[in-house]
Amino acid sequence: PFEWYQEMREGSPVRYDPARGSWDVFRHADVKRVISDDETFSVDPRNASDFVEAGGEGEGLILDTMLFQDPPRHDELRAIVEEAFSPRVVAELEPRLRELMGDLLDDALATNDGTMDLVDELAYPFPVIVIAEVLGVPSEDRAQFREWSESLVAAADGEAGAEVAERQQASQREMAMYFLELIEDRRENPRDDLLSTIATAELSDGSTLPQQEALGMCMLLLIAGNITTTNLITNAVRCFGNHDLFAELAGEENAIGTAVEEVLRYRAPVQAMTRVARSDVTLGGETIEEGDRLVAWLGSANRDSRQFATADEFVVDRAPTGHLGFGHGTHYCLGAPLARLEARVALSELLSRVDGLALADTDLSPTRSSFIYGVESLPIRYDAA
Ligand code: HEM
Numbered sequence: 281p282f283e284w285y286q287e288m289r290e291g292s293p294v295r296y297d298p299a300r301g302s303w304d305v306f307r308h309a310d311v312k313r314v315i316s317d318d319e320t321f322s323v324d325p326r327n328a329s330d331f332v333e334a335g336g337e338g339e340g341l342i343l344d345t346m347l348f349q350d351p352p353r354h355d356e357l358r359a360i361v362e363e364a365f366s367p368r369v370v371a372e373l374e375p376r377l378r379e380l381m382g383d384l385l386d387d388a389l390a391t392n393d394g395t396m397d398l399v400d401e402l403a404y405p406f407p408v409i410v411i412a413e414v415l416g417v418p419s420e421d422r423a424q425f426r427e428w429s430e431s432l433v434a435a436a437d438g439e440a441g442a443e444v445a446e447r448q449q450a451s452q453r454e455m456a457m458y459f460l461e462l463i464e465d466r467r468e469n470p471r472d473d474l475l476s477t478i479a480t481a482e483l484s485d486g487s488t489l490p491q492q493e494a495l496g497m498c499m500l501l502l503i504a505g506n507i508t509t510t511n512l513i514t515n516a517v518r519c520f521g522n523h524d525l526f527a528e529l530a531g532e533e534n535a536i537g538t539a540v541e542e543v544l545r546y547r548a549p550v551q552a553m554t555r556v557a558r559s560d561v562t563l564g565g566e567t568i569e570e571g572d573r574l575v576a577w578l579g580s581a582n583r584d585s586r587q588f589a590t591a592d593e594f595v596v597d598r599a600p601t602g603h604l605g606f607g608h609g610t611h612y613c614l615g616a617p618l619a620r621l622e623a624r625v626a627l628s629e630l631l632s633r634v635d636g637l638a639l640a641d642t643d644l645s646p647t648r649s650s651f652i653y654g655v656e657s658l659p660i661r662y663d664a665a
Contacts (some may be wrong), residue, residue, distance in 0.1 A: 281551065281653075282592065285580035294564030301330060302554070302573035303566070308604070310564055311581035314555055314574055316609025321555035321574065323611060324348050328556045329571030341456075341496040347504065351610060358614065360481040360489065361497065364414070364474050370617040373414070377621060380409055381629045389633075395640050398517055398658040399510065406626055407509035410618070411501060416473025417462070428455035429502050456495060463494050474501075505615045511549035511647060511654030512540070512619060513626045518658065519543050519594050520627075521639035529596075530631040533624065539596045540623045544582075544605030546594045551579035552651045553607060578604040579653060636663030 288295065289306040296303055305314050314321050325331055326343065333339065342348065346357040363369060381402070388401035408426050417425050431451040466479035467488075478497050481489040489497075516539065520526055529536050555574045560567065568574065581604045585591045588600060606613035613619070631637065640659035647654040 281579060282583055285577060285583055286592075288577075289580060289584060294566045294568075296566070297575075300575070302575050303563075303568055305563065305574055305576045306580040306584075307564070308581040308584035308587040308602070311576045311578060311604060312602075312608050314563070314576040315553055315578075315604070315607055315611065318350055318610050320558055320561050322350050322558050323354075323555060324350060325554070325556065325573075327558065327571065328573045329569075330573070341492060341499060342503075344493055345496045345500040346614075347500055347611065354610060356483060357493070357497070360478060361474065361501075361614065364477060365614050365618055367617040370621055373410075373618075374621060374625065376413070377410060377625045378629060380413070381406060381626050384409075385629060385633055394663075395659055395661050398660050399514055399655070400657065402626060402630065403510045403513040403517075403658075406513070407506050407619075407622055408502075410622060411505050414474050414618075415498065415501065416466075416471060416475040421458075424458075425455075427451065428458075429506055431455075432499065432503055456499075459495050459498050460491065463491060463498075501615075504613075505619065507647070507649070507652055507654070508549045509615075509619045509622050511652060512543065512623050514654050514658050515547035515549060516540060516543040516623060516627055517630075517660065518639065518655070519547060519596075520631075521637075521660075523594060523596065525596055526631055526637040529627075531628070533628055535597065536628050536631070537620070537624050538599050540620060540627070541600055541603065542594060542596055542598050543623075545588070545598075545600040545603035546582065547653060548579050548582055548603075548605040549652060549654055550605070550607075551653045552577050553611075578607070634662040634664075637661070 285306060288304065293307045294303060294305050294310060305311050324343070325348065346354050349357060384402050384405060388396055392401070405426065408429050409422060412422055412425050413419075428451055431448045432455065462475055463479045466473075466476040470476040470480050475498070478489065478494050481494070483489060519542075520529060520539070525539070529539060552575050555576060557568045557570055557572045557574065559570050562568070581587070582600075583591045587602055588598075606616045606619075638661045640661040644655040644658065647656060
């Protein structure tokens with residue numbers, strides 16, 4: 281999409297797309313304003329003048345979460361889990377994350393011989409296992425949990441045939457029932473896990489977070505953190521492979537952390553976020569009306585030469601300031617500290633344990649999702665573990 285972004289940034293930085301019925305925003309300054317000025321732009325799709333309920337089960341659940349709520353409701357919901365995802369609390373997870381990644385690597389190296397699919401073996405399962413553990417899902421249910429979360433993400437893409445969609449709905453229902461049971465259990469017997477925090481959360485009016493919203497929060501944490509982190513890890517390996525950086529970065533924790541930021545800029549897993557104008561507003565010389573939908577292209581903002589010198593080059597030690605890979609402002613990614621840690625741990629374990637790493641294929645199929653940037657699978661080669 282990067283050439284298209286470039287063309288749009290220079291030629292029509294804010295433009296109406298009649299096919300989608302929404303405005304596209306391409307420049308860094310405009311994108312940043314649209315995603316963070318929540319007085320003018322709402323995250324709640326229900327505010328769009330052309331909003332129609334898709335009617336899918338679970339739609340309401342997700343629309344009632346922090347991701348699609350404006351302040352003050354947003355702030356109240358986010359506050360429930362803010363502490364658990366703070367850099368301080370997340371940092372304590374590092375040893376356990378290394379152990380989990382080590383186990384995945386052991387399995388992958390034992391069952392493959394010289395080549396493997398990075399996505400299937402490592403980048404996909406890792407974030408699922410981590411969030412399951414953070415939430416407090418019993419480890420014996422993890423395989424089932426992985427299946428469900430896969431179907432949840434596939435459903436979120438919304439491109440499935442009728443039969444597939446039906447199966448997805450069924451497994452979503454199963455997952456919802458499973459979570460409701462766990463939430464019920466944690467209400468009665470709270471433990472030291474995030475499920476308990478969510479299940480027993482008290483709102484400012486003294487009431488307990490309704491069960492449906494507790495469920496929505498669990499679903500959101502799964503959806504928001506899984507394919508995004510999978511693609512961050514995968515996109516990083518692609519960047520490192522294309523720039524011959526595997527050997528140079530092996531064992532260099534800090535350099536890997538810095539490189540991950542550049543990947544978030546250069547190949548952002550989330551390329552766009554949507555908003556709805558709450559009042560008439562002028563942007564880039566165009567008049568946007570109340571109720572109009574906007575698409576803020578984070579991936580384009582991240583390549584804007586007004587913000588970044590040599591924006592179309594991957595510069596591993598650039599340490600980009602102001603990239604919008606995790607958004608900006610009120611809805612800035614809650615999971616950013618966790619995603620950064622997961623990526624650094626996954627990459628540093630992979631690079632230090634495997635010699636002679638290289639990308640094994642150049643013919644890659646993009647992730648089947650409109651706003652997610654990554655590949656479905658990434659074959660890699662290696663000499664020895
Ligand atoms: C919000 C990206 C990982 C949970 C966001 C937003 C972006 C983003 C761009 C802003 C949405 C908006 O402005 O409308 C990413 C990327 C990730 C990642 C690129 C991985 C590389 C995670 C993880 C979690 C998570 C691991 C949790 C386990 C959330 C939540 C929100 C959010 C709950 C909504 C925050 C709010 O509305 O206040 N993420 N995310 N994300 N992310 Fe992430």
